[in-house]
Amino acid sequence: MAKLTKLDDIVALCKRRGFIYQSSEIYGGLASCYDYGPLGAELKRNVRNAWWKTVVQMRDDIVGLDCSILMHPMVWKASGHADKFADLVTVCKKCSTRTRVDHLQEKPGGQQEHTEHVAIDAEEAKEHNLSKKVCPSCGTVGQFNKPMAFKLMFETQMGANVDDTMTLWLRPETAQGIFANFRNVLDSTRVKVPFGIAQIGKSFRNEVTTKAFIFRTREFEQAEIEFFCKPGTDEEWYKHWKDFRFNWYLNLGMKKENLRFRDHDKDELAHYAKACVDVEYKFPFGSGDWQELEGIANRQDFDLRQHQRGMRTMNAWYETRDVTKLQLKDEAEDWIKGPLSYFDEESKERFVPYVIEPSAGIDRSCLAFLVDAYDEDEINGEQRNVLRFHPSLAPIKTGIFPLVKKDGLPEIARNIYDELKGCFACFYDEKGAVGRRYRRQDEAGTPCCITVDGQSKEDQTVTVRDRDSLKQDRVNTAQLKNYLRDKLGL
RNA sequence: GCGGGUGUAGCUCAGUGGUAGAGCGUCACGUUGCCAACGUGAAUGUCGUCGGUUCGAGCCCGAUCACCCGCUCCA
Known part of the structure; x- marks a missing residue:
């Protein structure tokens, strides 16, 4: 995984x-x-x-x-927030480490002073006894500067x-x-x-x-x-x-x-x-x-x-x-x-x-979502990086490719792209081997890719390849929009 | 902020004082009819930044910026 x-x-x-x-x-x-x-x-x-x-x-x-x-x-x-949205911090005189006052402890796992998001002006003025507190960084005891308020609002x-x-x-x-x-x-x-x-x-x-x-x-x-x-x-x-x-x-x-x-x-x-x-x-x-x-x-x-x-x-x-x-x-x-x-x-x-x-x-x-979707698997001995995004999160919903860049296939694919891009985030690509184009979309998390091949010219069908199963369906271009809506749940 | 580490091509990294490199990726052309194919060619670097040492610095020194790990914290 x-x-x-x-x-x-x-x-x-x-x-x-x-x-x-x-x-x-x-x-x-x-x-x-x-x-x-x-x-x-x-x-x-x-x-x-x-x-x-x-x-x-x-x-x-x-x-x-x-x-x-x-x-x-x-x-x-x-x-x-104006009065209390701040942390009271102090600096160790020995190693100049900055620590929140309420995180300082006395020697054996002792009592903590609760100063988180308290009234800062009052807290700052108040005397804080840090003489027994231990610096969490260098271990020095009781060597702290006067606590200061660190304000969290810009x-x-x-x-x-x-x-x-x-x-x-x-x-x-x-x-x-x-x-x-x-x-x-x-x-x-x-x-x-x-x-x-x-x-x-x-x-x-x-x-x-x-x-x-x-x-x-x-x-x-x-x-x-x-x-x-x-x-x-x-x-x-x-x-x-x-x-x-x-x-x-x-x-x-x-x-x-x-x-x-x-x-x-x-x-x-x-x-x-x-x-x-x-x-x-x-x-x-x-x-x-x-x-x-x-x-x-x-x-x-x-x-x-x-x-x-x-x-x-x-x-x-x-x-x-x-x-x-x-x-x-x-x-x-x-x-x-x-x-x-x-x-x-x-x-x-x-x-x-x-x-x-x-x-x-x-x-x-x-x-x-990004980390959770990330996966590596193997196809025919080749490693593949894939983001298995839920369709509604996928940045691109479908890639549209002519199988090869000739014989009028790009024109058909372009038409499909123009038809679909009003409904889905689409990506058109006609460059290089189709396998490479599939893999690129896999790494972007695109749930499916449409490929126009020779048969498309004869019967107006295209293949729709699924990112996760790698299976391909043949779909009539007239049905494509509904098919995708259904498949992607959008 | 503290301690530790890192910073060189888009990415991963090599380069230990003497011409800036590789793999992958990208682009172009050809080939290619379904899973990172192949061939040929090409582009790409303030070597994180500023300063110092040196005839000469990616490399040594100082400062600084950023990121990572730990401490810590939170939406």
């Missing part, structure tokens, strides 16, 4: 076939940034489309959304004049755009709880460490759903989404033995999460192999209630226009009737919905 055992093999394959290149390569590259080449762009779009089709188009309880990346700073104040400026420029952040997650539009969607679409809002888009996090190819990058693409439901039904929906999302990967051909769930421990959960599970894929690289593709969390009513607090804080915002200088107002006593609450006509109850959040990484999924 697949012999991609090292990340290097995957990187080489991606580059060789035009799936993924390093960003700005002609200038020596830019750390943690990657570009999708011709085949990669198709694959990525197919992954996006497959997700959208499954969670939006095929469901009647989810609607789509496409928010701007730049949002009002108060969004990040209310969500907690800053940028908006506005033409220095006077009225405003500091904004590039969104670190797409989810907040959904919460911020919860009211809009309710008021404009006739949706009723339970329902969800789905979005695909870029997010940005200035990670301390990147590495591992496109697995962790500072710019990445998320596919997120916020599914709003009535408190008390949340556990049921959590389970629903867990299964639903796991099956999505399986239905797109991912091998079951390479997928698993990993439940978060209680102490691993964010304070607002009631439960969280990761869908993990067994990548052939890195430590521990299993790496997260998607997280599914029960966030309860935390986010909507936070934004209700944010909306109450706007007077303070107008005074300073600086979220670092203001405090979020306390919750109203009747927060349950607040602007982001929902009135259920059936039960005549008003409540702030609970939220189940399935949050997937598009880039990670692309990589997993």
